[in-house]
Amino acid sequence: MPDLLIELFSEEIPARMQARAAEDLKRLVTDGLVEAGLTYEGAKGFATPRRLALTVHGVTARSADVKEERKGPRVGAPEKALEGFLRSAGLASIDDAKIESDPKKGDFYVAVIEKPGRAAEEIVAELLPQVIRNFPWPKSMRWGAASAPKDSRFADADALGTGSLRWVRPLRSILCMFGPETEDPEIVSFRVGDIESGNVTYGHRFMAPDAIRVRRFDDYVPKLEAAKVVLDPERRRNIIATEAKNLAFAQGFEVVEDAGLIDETAGLVEWPVVLMGRFDEAFLEIPEEVIRLTIRQNQKCFVLRGADGALTNRFLLVSNIEARDGGKEIIAGNERVIAARLSDARFFYEQDLATPLGEWGAKLEAVTFHDKLGTQAERVARIATLAGALAPVVDAKPEEAERAAKLAKADLPTxxxxxxPELQGVMGRYYAKAQGEAANVADAIRDHYKPQGPGDAVPSEPVAMAVALADKLDTLTGFWAIDEKPTGSKDPFALRRAALGVIRIVLENGLRLPLLPLFSKRLDETTAADLLSFFADRLKVHLRDQGARHDLIDAVFALPGQDDLLMVVRRVEALAGLLASDDGQNLLTSYRRAANILRAEEKKDGKSYTGEPDHALIHEKGEAAERELLAVIENVEAHVEKHLKLEDFSGAMASLAELRPAVDAFFDHVTVNAEDTNLRENRLKLLNRIREAMHGVADFSKIGG
Known part of the structure; x- marks a missing residue:
């Protein structure tokens, strides 16, 4: 079957757009082929800084003939209905339609629409210009004389203005070949703007800029390779990673891993060549994080560690050329720029150190956090107060927690x-240590932002935990107080991340932290309950990722006063353990039977069957199974209460399981809706007693499955 090869050759495509663009090209072309009636066996997109390429294997040579019957209006229908039918069916006259009869509806018109198949080349030639003109670049541009406004003095007679071709950077050529492996493929001919498709591409901009004629994908890749272009971005990444590791190892160093930088540099070069440079050792006095960011952001270079784990004064750069001098000039140029940037960084660092953190923090009085929530300084004061209050919960000293909180945001104006900006907190730690602050206070300044994502560790040192919790809880209660909550996919203040941060800090450190008392200091009862519900939703997401069931979380949160996240999770775990057993599943079935009967009878009678059943009536007129159930319920309730007081949730669940035999026997031998109204009411109250006993540990009505 034929294969299709497409290349869109342009000026440099930004590295951050390449992977998405390759996928978009694949999606748009393959979707268009399928929509036009063609099938294919496989497709793969590629991107380099100067080209998007796509190979589609096993494309059918021609779309199938299509015959479709379209039912129209009845015979004798109004003229307008007939006209609409003719337009939609593409018929010139109603005489071109046939008439069919329906025993119930009578005679009606039917249009027989026959669409002959088309050659794949014709479909591709029609599809590609549409794909190119409507390509979903995040940003694009127009260029050339045709893009000038039609009424501009720079415009020629053929100027298209805003109607001219847009592309991420000027598009220079289009390669489009189609054909089977056993025959010479042909150029799929079409035009986009002033660019005619052909069989020509170009190699490396500097080392092999000449035109290359291509037949199919099998010779396209090696010809590009010979012209110093590595087409596959994954292979470019592997080349960079391997060469960097080998070059560093040869000098006794180790590359500081940076997968994001490898991806970025692979999108900046078509022929990666890794070179090593150096900078003045005196710059190593600057904090490591500053050196790494300076070298990474300004020059897209990798830093190295020595055998002792400390940064060295060497760096690796990725060149796009095999220089005749072995890269000496390229290295020298990068060294000059890095030296200048590190010199700037050292200046900032020394200037910042000259001012105490407290004075930097005072500048926050002029920085607005939010129009409705005051300045950053006011926010810091709230965080400090809350951190001091939380200190006993995490076994921290209140004065240390408050001190760390007061300095936590002080590095923002530095x-x-x-x-x-990525170094907020990190620099605060360095400045705090330099001015003699306690180590745990300095570390808390850095760590109170954690966790900043699912892969980030949570703070584990007590002072850091207190400040981190205070920071996130102040943010959440503040924005809830002004009714600025996340909506749908929008969360401009990262409140979901803040709540998940609180959850992870609490759970991973095993903290007992009732939330409602903290919320109530700033929120009314209704708003506090709404924020707790938000935490419940975030907890579901967190536990679901670990395999927990969201309905069990609902069952626990439905109990009153469930604002201690650690205890909620332990209840959920115990409930999951109960339901994993046969006794638990059978008990759930019995609960549902009791609850369903109660719900139906309460609705029918218009009243609730709460209250204590009449024990004397049960002993005088009740069945043996009824008396046994009453005794077991009383025993189980006592056991459950004892275990709950000890916060032994597994024990409480195990005690509930003791209900199962008695409940089963009750349903097997006792008629709830007895003719004696007193017995009936008493038995319904007994069923309610079962429901209330089980609701002591979780709301089983929330459990699905």
Missing amino acids: GMVGEF
Whole structure:
């Protein structure tokens, strides 16, 4: 079967757009082929800085003939109905339609629409211009004389203005070949703007810029390779990673891993060549994080560690050319730029150190956090108060927690954080240590932002935990107080991340932290309950990722006063353990039977069957199974209460399981809806007693399955 090869050759495509663009090209072309009636066996997209390429294997040579019957209006229908039918069916006259009879509806018109199949080349030639003109680049541009406004003095007679071709960067050529492996493929001819499709591509901009004629994908890849272009981005990534590792190892160093930088550099070069440079050792006095960010952001270079684990004064760069001098000039140029950038970083660092953190923090009085929530300084004061209150919960000293909180945001106005916002907290730690703050206070300044994502560790040192919790809880209660909550997929203040951070800190450190008392200091009862519900939703997401069932979380949160996240999780785990057993599943079945009977009878009678059943009536007129159930319920309730007081949730669940035999026997031998109204009411109250006993540990009505 024939194969299709497409290449869109342009000026440099931004690295961050390449992977998505390759996938978009694949999707748009293959979807278009299928929609036009063609099938294919496989497709793969590629991207380099100067080209998007797509190979589609096993494309059918021609779309199938299609015959379709379209039912129209009845014979004798109004003229307008007939006209609409003719337009939709593409018929010139109603005489071109046939008439069919329906025993119930009478005679009606039917259009027989026959669409002959088309050659794949014709379909591709029609499809590709549409794909190119409507390509979903995040940003694109127009260029050339045709893009000038039609009324501009720079415009020629053929100017298209805003109607001219848009592409991420100027599009230079289009390669489009189609044909089977056993024959010479042909050019699929079409035009986009002033570009005619052909069989020509181009090699490396500097080392092999000449035109290359291509037949199919099998010779396209090796010809590009010979012209110093590695087409596959994954192979470019592997080349960079391997060469960097080998070059560093040869010098006794180790590359500081940076998968994101490898991806970025692979999108900047078509022929990766890794080279090593150096900078003045004096710059190693700057904090490691500053050196890494400076070298990474400004020059897209990798830093190296020595055998002792400390940064060295060497770096690796990825060149796009095999230079005749072995890369000496390229290395020298990068060294000059990096030296200048590190010199700037050292200046910021030294200037920041000259001012105490407390004075930097005072500048936050002029920084607005949110129009309705005051300045950053006011926020810091709230966080400090809350951190001091939380300190006993995490076994921290209140004065240390408050001190760390007061300094936690002080590095925000500094020159270094202004240059590299990613270093907020990190620089605060360095400045705090330099001015003699306690180690745990300095570490808390850095760690209170954690966790910043699913893969980030949570703070585990007590002072850091107190400040991190206070920071996140102040954010959440503040935005709930002004009714700025996440909606749908929008969460501009990262409140979901803040709640998940609180959950992870609490659970991973085993903290007992009732939330409602903290919420009530700032929120009314209704708003506090709404925020707790938000936490329940975030907890579901967190536990679901670990395999827990969301309905069990609902069953526990439905109990009153469930605002202690650690205890909620332990109840959920115990409930899951109960339901994993046969006794638990059978008990759930019995609960549902009791609940269904109660719900039906309460609805019918218009009243609730709460209250204690008449013990004397049960002993005088009740069945043996009825008396046994009453005794077991009383025994189980006592056991459950004892276990709950000890926070032994597994024991409480195990005690509930003791209900099962007595409940089963009750349903087997006792008629709930007895003719004696007193017996009936008493038995319904007994069923309610079962329901209430089980609701002591979880709301089983919330459990699905």
